[in-house]
Amino acid sequence: MANFILRKAEPKDVSDILRLIKELAKFEEMEEQVILTEKELLEDGFGDHPFYHCFVAEVPKDQQSLEGYTVIGFAMYYFTYDPWIGKLLYLEDFYVMTEFRGIGIGSHILKLLSQTAVKTRCSSMHFIVAENNKQSIEFYKRRGASDLSFEEGWRLFAIEKEDLLKITTK
Amino acid sequence: MNFKIRAAKQDDCKDISRMIMELAVYEKMPEQVKISYKELERDGFSPNPFFECLVAEVPEEHKSEEGYTVVGYALFFYTYSTWKGRSVYMEDLYVMPEFRGKGIGKGLMSKVAQVGKEKQCVRLQLSVLDWNTPSLEFYVAKGAQDLTASEGWHFLRFDGEALDKLANEAPKD
Numbered sequence: 001m002a003n004f005i006l007r008k009a010e011p012k013d014v015s016d017i018l019r020l021i022k023e024l025a026k027f028e029e030m031e032e033q034v035i036l037t038e039k040e041l042l043e044d045g046f047g048d049h050p051f052y053h054c055f056v057a058e059v060p061k062d063q064q065s066l067e068g069y070t071v072i073g074f075a076m077y078y079f080t081y082d083p084w085i086g087k088l089l090y091l092e093d094f095y096v097m098t099e100f101r102g103i104g105i106g107s108h109i110l111k112l113l114s115q116t117a118v119k120t121r122c123s124s125m126h127f128i129v130a131e132n133n134k135q136s137i138e139f140y141k142r143r144g145a146s147d148l149s150f151e152e153g154w155r156l157f158a159i160e161k162e163d164l165l166k167i168t169t170k
Numbered sequence: 171m172n173f174k175i176r177a178a179k180q181d182d183c184k185d186i187s188r189m190i191m192e193l194a195v196y197e198k199m200p201e202q203v204k205i206s207y208k209e210l211e212r213d214g215f216s217p218n219p220f221f222e223c224l225v226a227e228v229p230e231e232h233k234s235e236e237g238y239t240v241v242g243y244a245l246f247f248y249t250y251s252t253w254k255g256r257s258v259y260m261e262d263l264y265v266m267p268e269f270r271g272k273g274i275g276k277g278l279m280s281k282v283a284q285v286g287k288e289k290q291c292v293r294l295q296l297s298v299l300d301w302n303t304p305s306l307e308f309y310v311a312k313g314a315q316d317l318t319a320s321e322g323w324h325f326l327r328f329d330g331e332a333l334d335k336l337a338n339e340a341p342k343d
Contacts, residue, residue, distance in 0.1 A: 021252040030321075034253045044256060052250040081221035081247050083190045083262050084203040085329075086213060093252045114328060114336035123204075124329035131322035144332030149324035152199075153300035156317045156325065158293055159283075163313025 003063065004105055006112055009054035009074070014041040016071035017054060024095040028130060052078045055112060057096065057105050065099055072097045075109045077116075080126070089117040091127035110143065128156060171232055173269075175277045178223035178243065180215040183207040185240035186223060193264040197299060221247045224281050226265065226274045234268055241269045244278040248289065257293040258286035275308065297325065 009017060018038050025031045044051045057073030064070050073096035080090040091113060096105045117125045129136050137147070148154045178186060187207035194200045213220045226242035233239045242265035249259045260282050265274045286294055296314070298305050310316070317323045328336060 025253060030253070036251075036253060036255050040255050044250065051248055051256055076250070076252060078248075078250055079220055080249065080259065081213065081245070081261060083186075083210070083245055084194060084199075084205065086205045086209050087220055090249065092250055111336055114333055117328075117333060123333075124327055125333055126325065126327050128323045128325055131324050137324075137326075140326055140328075143328070143336055145326045145328050146332075147324055148327050149318055154297045154325045155300050155306075155319065156295065156297050156323045157309055157314040158295045158317050159309070159312060159314045160293055166313065 004057050004059050004072075004100075004103075004108075006055055006057050006108060009045070009056045011042055011046045013054070013056055013071060014038045014045070016056065016069065017041060017074055017076075019069075020071070020074050020095055020097070021093060023097065024093060027095075028133070052076050052092065055109060057100075057109060059100070065097060069097075072100045073105050073109065075113055077113060079120070079122070082124070085123040087120065087122045089113065089120070089122045089125045091125060094127070106139070171269075171272050172229055173241070173272065173274055173277070174227045175224055175274075175281045176227065178214070178225045180211050182223070182225050182240060182243075183210040183214070185238065186210055186225065186243050186245070188238075189240075189243055189264050189266070190262065192266065193262060197302075221245055221261070222285070224278055224285075226269075226278055228269065234266060238266070241266045242274045242278055244282050246282050246285075248291070249295065251293065254292050256289060256291045257295055258282060258289075258291045260294060260296040263296070279312070 015038055018036065018041055022031060022034050025034045045054060054074060054076045056071050058071050061070060065072055075091065076093040077089055077091050080088045082088050094109065114125060129140065184207045187210055191200060191203055194203045214223060224244045225240050227240050230239060234241060243262065244260060245262040246258055246260045249257045251257050263275060263278060283294055296309065298309065
């Protein structure tokens, strides 16, 4: 049984965080969409205006992964705002390396996140999941999550840079 | 009709709160509005704001039937995509029905895009209810892609009891 700790990410973790982001994107079959660099992660998370917060899961050296990693999971979140209920905690990414699953790391990360949400006076924790990711949807629903796309009909939209620039110049 | 798009001030929160309720009524969920202008003042105008807001204002001679000159708003904040970096999320965009069709919605949204661009955001995201055809058409015409349809993304939420229960089971420090 692996020992692990959960702690706040530090600037030195950005290389591991990017590696885990790419692993998760690969699982979501969208690896080529990751264009973020370590430099941006560093500036955006640990600069003057942090755009995100992050926890990492770490195992001792003697339990490192096959390729020698000790940082084996992470959760990235930030605060958003719902004009109906106020502050929210938005969970952007949440991932544990496959060889470290099934020992409670994911559950502990989720509990830590919800504790953070309650401590910071957030009414709710929101996140998105791809509908074909049945395993994750079940994981969250078992713990009481509601699917707002299904129940209320919310659809997520994005306007990418090219079209954004068109909007600003019109 | 002339209109001005400007950053909201603390004093605007009563108008913003009024319009938030109007939008919630349109979205058929008014009973879900739990906060008032006081929370908006605290959360948007303190040293560490949780959102930014733009308002659309018309001159006195064009005020609404009930006498309002603040006739539209856009509420947004910054988010982070682990794939692409800094993003803007437009949480609410609303123009009072009697002031529609004059470019105010477009003006508000352009300003949000501009503010995002200044902060080097690469994307603007928003969500729309699946039955809200006028809004869906408005956004798609500007290049918005429905990621729920094309990539299958669903919004999930933990709140109230479910959130408390999860938090109570958290490991002690």
